[in-house]
Amino acid sequence: AILVGMSVNGKRAAEESMSELKELARSAGVEILDCIVQGRREVDPRYVIGRGKLQELVLRSMQQMATMIIFDTDLSPSQARHIGEETSLKIVDRTQLILDIFAQRAQSADGKLQVELAQLKYLLPRLSARDDSLSRLTGGIGGRGPGETKLEIDKRRVRDRISNLEKKIGRLSGERAVRRRQRNRRDxxxxxxxxxxxxxxxxxxxxxxxxxxxxxxxxxxxxxxxxxxxxxxxxxxxxxxxxxxxxxxxxxxxxxxxxxxxxxxxxxxxxxxxxxxxxxxxxxxxxxxxxxxxxxxxxxxxxxxxxxxxxxxxxxx
Ligand SMILES: Nc1nc2c(ncn2[C@@H]2O[C@H](COP(=O)(O)OP(=O)(O)OP(=O)(O)O)[C@@H](O)[C@H]2O)c(=O)[nH]1
Ligand SMILES: [Mg+2]
CATH class of the missing domain: 3.40.50.300 (P-loop containing nucleotide triphosphate hydrolases)
Structure with a gap:
């Protein structure tokens, strides 16, 4: 992967943040091929680092045989989509990287449930963003049921799963509370x-x-x-x-x-x-x-x- 950072808050902050991103990538088991910190006055609303810089980055990734770009910022659903359309690389942001580490580490049933919930919550708005044009096209017909698109079904599945997970985790937190009370009684x-x-x-x-x-x-x-x-x-x-x-x-x-x-x-x-x-x-x-x-x-x-x-x-x- 190639790591990409931005220094909008000064160089020192960007460098410290980049060294933490390297640690995160290392912990996730990602091979780091290159790190780039770009100085910019503000974040490009569409491509974060600007379109020209992004194209330069694509070239560089081909030379280094990178398959992934990891951004040290959080990408909005639409930024992730725009950048994805401009490159054929896997685009990952800092939150996703952290979620990925958690997913790799989760051992207990509780841990796994909690990570899955966080991942699905991250995924949901991104499903709908990609679906933007599609839902605009199909929305007018007013149809659900047989005419339902695949993405709408996916979204509904994700939502169902989220509420299911939330219920389970709710129960879990109840059980933990009981256990804690017993422990507290022992003073x-x-x-x-x-x-x-x-x-x-x-x-x-x-x-x-x-x-x-x-x-x-x-x-x-x-x-x-x-x-x-x-x-x-x-x-x-x-x-x-x-x-x-x-x-x-x-x-x-x-x-x-x-x-x-x-x-x-x-x-x-x-x-x-x-x-x-x-x-x-x-x-x-x-x-x-x-x-x-x-x-x-x-x-x-x-x-x-x-x-x-x-x-x-x-x-x-
Ligand atoms: N040099 C040095 N290394 C230490 C010391 N204490 C811990 N470490 C090392 O720091 C690393 C992290 O230690 P952990 O105890 O796993 O840290 P943690 O806070 O539990 O980390 P997470 O659970 O990942 O959040 C390990 O490689 C430890 O060997 C210390 O006093 N000196
Ligand atoms: Mg620890």
């Missing part, structure tokens, strides 16, 4: 580990509780929350929970889909916010995590910042 304090993806949350859980949950140098290694008991020397016991990592501009459908698992955080008596101190972008990452915590209504929970990877922090500075 053990709950500590939740939160933080930017790849900051070292699972590593911390393992270190504190001598467990062996999956640790990987990839983004979004953890999707499903894991709880462990931690006994302090003087017989005090707490429950400690590892959660899915956050990222800047986390797709909203994904946050909503993962609400069931993120609700676990509501019970936390203390949040450990793990920070990768060796990443030059860590201040932005702290802010991104705090924004998401705010969206989840968690800013009143006591929080401790944990600066991790301090062993590498000096090398980075």
């Amino acid at each position: 053990l304090p709950v500590i939740s580990i939160v933080g930017y993806t790849n900051a070292g949350k699972s590593t911390l859980l393992n270190a504190l509780t001598c467990s062996e949950v999956l640790v990987e140098n990839k983004l979004f290694a953890t999707l499903d929350p894991t709880s462990r008991r931690l006994r302090f020397p003087r017989d005090r016991e707490v429950i400690i929970t590892d959660t899915v990592g956050f990222i800047r501009d986390l797709p909203k459908d994904l946050v909503n889909a993962f609400r069931a698992t993120l609700e676990e955080l509501l019970d936390a008596d203390l949040l450990l916010h793990v920070v990768d101190a060796s990443d030059p972008a860590f201040p932005e990452q702290i802010r991104a995590v705090e924004t998401i915590l705010g969206d989840l209504g968690l800013l009143s929970t006591p929080r401790v910042l944990v600066f991790n990877k301090s062993d590498r922090a000096d090398a980075a500075a």
Whole structure:
């Protein structure tokens, strides 16, 4: 794939964003052939990077045998369509890439349901955008039923599946609430580990509780929350929970889909916010995590910042 970024907010921001996109691509198992950051005063409404630049990009992709272009911005349904029409390459945006990683990682039944819901929600408006001219043509007849087009059927199927998934996830969140209440009755304090993806949350859980949950140098290694008991020397016991990592501009459908698992955080008596101190972008990452915590209504929970990877922090500075 060729990665394409835009620097509308200055060069530094674009470069940091591009290095994160590289990490995302790597985590998704995509081979990166080239990275391009284009300086533009504003986003081209139709082709994002401008038509001339896009044609240049198509040439370059042929030389490098790339089959995919990954945009570091989110493409509107119509931009994706226009760019797709102009090239014969697979066009992927940042949200799609994140959804793809989640889909590859989802292990548990719960995780799979939640990812599928987010993917379908992303897909739905894109089905209708492509269908634009078609629905205008067929709409006038006022016919449904036998005259229904394939795309309309597809759309209806997707919608049915979405409401089906939402019901299942709703039940799930009910079950989790019951489980949490039982746990709370046992009156053990709950500590939740939160933080930017790849900051070292699972590593911390393992270190504190001598467990062996999956640790990987990839983004979004953890999707499903894991709880462990931690006994302090003087017989005090707490429950400690590892959660899915956050990222800047986390797709909203994904946050909503993962609400069931993120609700676990509501019970936390203390949040450990793990920070990768060796990443030059860590201040932005702290802010991104705090924004998401705010969206989840968690800013009143006591929080401790944990600066991790301090062993590498000096090398980075
Ligand atoms: N150098 C260094 N590496 C660390 C440290 N802590 C964790 N890592 C590495 O950082 C990578 C990510 O660690 P994880 O524990 O999987 O991170 P996470 O926050 O759980 O990540 P996600 O679940 O993907 O969001 C792994 O390769 C760890 O070995 C540390 O203190 N120093
Ligand atoms: Mg993890």
